[in-house]
Amino acid sequence: GAGVSQSPSNKVTEKGKDVELRCDPISGHTALYWYRQSLGQGLEFLIYFQGNSAPDKSGLPSDRFSAERTGGSVSTLTIQRTQQEDSAVYLCASSSTSEGTGELFFGEGSRLTVL
């Protein structure tokens, strides 16, 4: 596609359930990022994938959070045993290292509400 695609756009779940959020980056982009944005706040870094290198997981808030990127393209962020404090917008971005600007192309986000 022309841009970064995220699904679902909205997800309402009950506390304790697992959720999966999907990100389809721009074709050819080697770098993929997940950020979290709580209401009225800035972006909190979660995890970063670059090509075949080991991902930078330094931003994951707990071991309930995990992410994978299959075939260097689509990525899935999984939150296990969701808590109310996990409610936020989860943003995915991709970037092309060949362009050299570090410009991030963001999707529209997945809004997660944990009841």
Added chain:
Amino acid sequence: SQKIEQNSEALNIQEGKTATLTCNYTNYSPAYLQWYRQDPGRGPVFLLLIRENEKEKRKERLKVTFDTTLKQSLFHITASQPADSATYLCALGNTNAGKSTFGDGTTLTVKP
């Protein structure tokens, strides 16, 4: 630890005036600094990048300055319009396509 501060959470100005947004950082030596625009319910959109060896960058009505001594970037929108109303985020990074760290953003409202 690294800290990024953007000026007051909200900035209100009159149409036609110049808006100036501030991004200050501490405990960080970024190779570049970026500015993004975010509209409600949307993902951020890249506006400008300025590298550590550049003092100023312009794009249409936008101007960004970068002072690595003061550890500060200023983002100016000249001849502001109501359509410029949005939240503006600064982000700092050290390597191309490496992890970028974002500020909390400043919400700009341009009144007609």
